[in-house]
Amino acid sequence: MKGYIYILLCSNGQYYTGSTNNIEIRLVQHQNGEGSNYTKRHLPVELVYVEEFDNIKDAFYREKQIQGWSRKKKEALINGEYSKLPELSKKVPSTGSGTGK
Template sequence: MPKGFTYILECSNGSYYVGSTIDLALRFHQHQIGEGANHTKKYLPVKLVYVETFPRIDLAFNREKQLQGWSRKKKEALIFNQKETLPELSKNHTQFPRN
């Protein structure tokens, strides 16, 4: 049985919120009634759009921190099961001027 969950919520303004918990149903309910994070409280209602399960909460928390650093496009690739696009989205496309 899973001991941790990493989840992505879509807020009413279209933004994404990434979190982790040991009780997904309770945490989702808390978000929905405005007892969740400040961000989700401002943009109710929220919709659960992605979940990963883990055998330990520390692994779920580490994944939460990883996903929080991802761009919107990378999060959407995960949400829409387009994982094959993640390597390209992970590349740094910043062009530095050459001297």
Template sequence: MANGFMYILLCNDCTYYTGSTKDLELRFIQHQTGEGSNYTKNRLPVKLIYFEEYDRIDLAFYREKQVQRWSRKKKEALISGENYLLPELAKKSSEIKFSYPG
């Protein structure tokens, strides 16, 4: 049985919200009723489009923080199950961050 979840919501304005929780069903209801977070409260309705289960909540939280740093394209590859794209998208992200004018 899962003790933690990392999840991604699609907000009404087509942005993504990434979070973690011990109770996915309750947390989704909280988001839908405007009680989940300030970010989603202003972007209702939201749709649960992806989640991962973890044995411990701290692992779910760690994964949440990892995915929050990802680009939109990398999140979309994860959501669509195209995990083979993740390493290449990570390279492109680091190239952008560390490119120097020259």
């Protein structure tokens, strides 16, 4: 059975990332306030990105990966700016005040 990850843009400007085995039904559920507690409180939602996988397990792993991404990285994915993804994955060097010992 196919699996999908999707990103919704919520009315508060935040992104919601989820996974499902039926994207059409899941989107209707979200629009009707039945999808999740978060999207229910931030209607309407707009589907801005979808990826298809051979199975729901792979989609679930991808969902968890994307949920850990920054907003900028999610927007690069949504906008198809794939060349920006590696740069957005790099960690910024710490500017903390270590002891230097």
